[in-house]
Amino acid sequence: MDFLKTKFEGRQVARMFLDGIIVGIFAGLISVLYRFILASLEKYRYIFFDGSTRAILAILIVFPIFAIIITKLLKWAPLSGGSGIPQIRGEVIGRFDMDENKTIVSKLVGGSLGAFAGLSLGREGPSIQLGGSIGKVMGKILKRDEVEMSFMVTAGASAGLAAAFNAPISGTLFALEEVHKSFSRFILVPCIIASVIANYVSYTIMGFEPSLSFRFVHYLPLNKIYIGIIIGIFSGIVGVIFNKGLVGSQKLYKKLDSLFVRILIALGISAILGYTIKEVLGGGHGVLEEIAKSRLPLMFLVQILVFKLIFTWTSYGSGAQGGIFLPVLVIGGVTGAIVYYIFKGQVPEEFYVNFVILGMCGVLTSVVRAPIMSILLVSEMTGSFAHLIFLTTAAMVSFLVAELMENPPIYESLYEGIVKSQGDEITEDNSNYKMYEYNVEENGKLKDKLIKDISFPVNLMIVEIDRGTEKIVPKGDTKLMSGDKLLVIAPKGDFYKVDEYFKD
Numbered sequence: 001m002d003f004l005k006t007k008f009e010g011r012q013v014a015r016m017f018l019d020g021i022i023v024g025i026f027a028g029l030i031s032v033l034y035r036f037i038l039a040s041l042e043k044y045r046y047i048f049f050d051g052s053t054r055a056i057l058a059i060l061i062v063f064p065i066f067a068i069i070i071t072k073l074l075k076w077a078p079l080s081g082g083s084g085i086p087q088i089r090g091e092v093i094g095r096f097d098m099d100e101n102k103t104i105v106s107k108l109v110g111g112s113l114g115a116f117a118g119l120s121l122g123r124e125g126p127s128i129q130l131g132g133s134i135g136k137v138m139g140k141i142l143k144r145d146e147v148e149m150s151f152m153v154t155a156g157a158s159a160g161l162a163a164a165f166n167a168p169i170s171g172t173l174f175a176l177e178e179v180h181k182s183f184s185r186f187i188l189v190p191c192i193i194a195s196v197i198a199n200y201v202s203y204t205i206m207g208f209e210p211s212l213s214f215r216f217v218h219y220l221p222l223n224k225i226y227i228g229i230i231i232g233i234f235s236g237i238v239g240v241i242f243n244k245g246l247v248g249s250q251k252l253y254k255k256l257d258s259l260f261v262r263i264l265i266a267l268g269i270s271a272i273l274g275y276t277i278k279e280v281l282g283g284g285h286g287v288l289e290e291i292a293k294s295r296l297p298l299m300f301l302v303q304i305l306v307f308k309l310i311f312t313w314t315s316y317g318s319g320a321q322g323g324i325f326l327p328v329l330v331i332g333g334v335t336g337a338i339v340y341y342i343f344k345g346q347v348p349e350e351f352y353v354n355f356v357i358l359g360m361c362g363v364l365t366s367v368v369r370a371p372i373m374s375i376l377l378v379s380e381m382t383g384s385f386a387h388l389i390f391l392t393t394a395a396m397v398s399f400l401v402a403e404l405m406e407n408p409p410i411y412e413s414l415y416e417g418i419v420k421s422q423g424d425e426i427t428e429d430n431s432n433y434k435m436y437e438y439n440v441e442e443n444g445k446l447k448d449k450l451i452k453d454i455s456f457p458v459n460l461m462i463v464e465i466d467r468g469t470e471k472i473v474p475k476g477d478t479k480l481m482s483g484d485k486l487l488v489i490a491p492k493g494d495f496y497k498v499d500e501y502f503k504d
Contacts, residue, residue: 013189016151020190023138023152024197027131027159031198032205034108034130035164038123041116042282048117049274049281059271066113067264070320073106074259079418080106082316083122083323084129086415088157089179091132092150095419095496100133100140107133110321118270118281119315120308124164125323128174131160131198146492147435154180155190159198166202166209167380168195173373178411181503184437184485218350220390227347228390231339231358232397238305238335239366239398240407242328245309247413249317254421259319266318273311280308283322284330291333292356295349298341305334324367324410329378332363354390357382361391362398369402369409371395437466438502440484452476457497460490 048059074080079087079098084107090096111126135156139149154175162171172191180187220227253262273280279287287304290296296304312327336359340352357378365374375395379385440446446454451462451474465472466485472478480486490498 016186016189017193019138019142019144019148019152020155020193021197022142023131023135023155023190024159024194025201026138027134027156027194028163028198028201030104030108030130030134031127031160031163032202034111034123034127035202035206037108037112038115038283041112042286045116045118045281048271049278051275063117063267063271064264066117067260067267070110070113070263071260073110073321074319077102077106079103080110080129080321081319082321082414082418083125083325084132084321085125085157085178085323085411086418088129088132088153089181089411089415090418090496091136091153092179093496093499094150094492094494098133098136100136103133104130104137107321114315114320114322115282117267118274118278119266119318119320119322120270120280120282120284120311120327121315121320121322122283122324122326123322124161124325126321127160127164128157128179128323129160131156131158131163131194132179134160135194147489150435151187151190154187155194158191159194162195163198163202165377165381166199166206167377168192168199170373170377170380171195171198173376174370177370177373178368181499182437182439186435186437218348218354219386220351220354222389224347225390225393227343227355228358228393229397230342231336231355232362232394233401234339235332235335235359235362235394236366236398236401237405238331239328239363240402240405242309242312242331242363242367243407243410243413245313246316246324246410247417249313250417253317253319262318263320266315266320269311269314273307277303277307279304280311283326284308285326288326288330288333291330291337292353295352296337298338301334301338301341305331305338308334325364328364328367329360329381332360333357335359335363354387357387358390358394362394365395366398366402367410369399371399435487435489438486438488440480440482440486442482444482446480447482449480450476451478451480457501458490458494460488460494460498463487463489 048055077099079096080103087096087098091098107126107130111123114121132153133156135152136149139152144152157179158171158175161174162168172195175191176183176187256262270281308327308331312324315322316324333356336355336357339359340355361374361378364377365371368374375388375391378391379388462474464487465474465478467481488498
């Protein structure tokens with residue numbers, strides 16, 4: 001446990017900087033590669049949907065082949081399905097032990113085939129898992145211990161999102177809020193460095209442009225703040241509907257024993273929609289741009305919303321490799337555009353794009369329940385921080401609506417589902433240790449307790465208490481106080497129990 005010996009000394013910080021740079025470079029490269037492959041294949045997707053006899057024959061022959069390949073990849077790398085974000089979370093807390101090399105291959109190939117066929121899945125979640133897998137690869141090459149390895153996995157995940165969205169701040173925040181669920185000083189350094197480096201790699205290769213070409217051009221006056229509230233209400237409800245539908249689709253698919261049949265059903269739905277409402281195919285970057293720049297008819301927007309919801313459920317529920325970030329943003333943009341029609345005649349058309357952007361922020365917040373990350377991500381994607389008041393209003397109202405409807409954040413639900421279905425992949429390795437940092441909350445069960453009086457679920461050690469400017473080496477009669485940051489180590493195989501205990 002070299003890391004614990006040196007703690008947070010200067011040389012350790014320097015090594016974390018170096019690790020962040022290395023992970024950022026390679027995670028950025030693989031994220032850009034994935035982005036390039038998907039963009040290239042999307043240009044040729046029309047060959048399946050041009051209405052010709054050749055196109056129909058291609059679907060009948062190629063889609064079953066795609067289903068076979070995707071199925072074999074998922075069986076070969078069981079933790080490579082879906083977005084990959086819950087898997088990275090499980091990896092960090094020691095719940096899973098994914099094969100990083102198999103995961104990278106499966107995610108790249110399977111995700112590309114699914115996108116080529118038009119599944120309503122995004123590249124951002126896979127980019128996070130690809131980045132995390134690269135972090136694990138680099139950790140093994142550099143012979144880092146389990147503690148540092150988990151930091152490198154988190155940094156890689158951060159870098160993957162940063163490169164996918166050209167959003168380094170959001171990449172860091174997402175890693176802290178959703179993956180590590182802790183603003184630990186130990187993880188902050190490599191995450192920031194990796195995100196910035198990955199973003200630099202992305203800009204160097206793909207160009208210095210925000211992820212989306214539209215942005216706030218006109219400022220909504222503050223006396224229109226009620227618009228943010230109304231969008232927040234609508235987007236909060238839509239986000240909850242999305243979450244319930246996604247979890248429900250997974251349960252429905254599980255009634256089918258054959259993974260191949262599940263994938264084939266999703267591809268078959270894609271084929272049908274490609275000839276009826278092709279705007280819902282793929283992640284949706286192009287249609288989001290179109291919605292923001294054009295005033296599409298209200299009924300057409302409603303159709304896009306309904307079919308995008310259903311198709312994303314059926315695509316993700318099948319278990320295919322791909323994420324939900326971009327589809328969620330599309331659903332949010334459509335929701336905002338629909339709300340605009342409520343105010344049509346009362347609000348000038350020049351503010352239309354504001355509704356689209358606020359809807360994106362609101363639905364994303366409702367779905368993932370990470371408001372700060374959602375606000376910053378949408379701001380970075382559009383290249384503008386001008387409307388933080390309205391974005392914050394929409395996000396927090398949406399957050400409140402989702403909480404009042406008692407719907408859990410989507411990644412928590414997906415993580416629990418994977419734990420139940422992937423028993424063979426759950427690690428029981430107690431020969432290595434992991435380290436995490438937890439806060440003692442004001443209303444928490446640990447406040448004012450003596451360490452010796454606490455019944456922990458497993459053998460663990462609190463090695464340091466950070467109390468403001470004071471660093472305390474704890475003893476049995478040390479009393480825990482509100483605001484304390486506890487540095488905890490425990491066996492890798494038991495760490496998920498530790499995490500559940502401190503987060504409960």
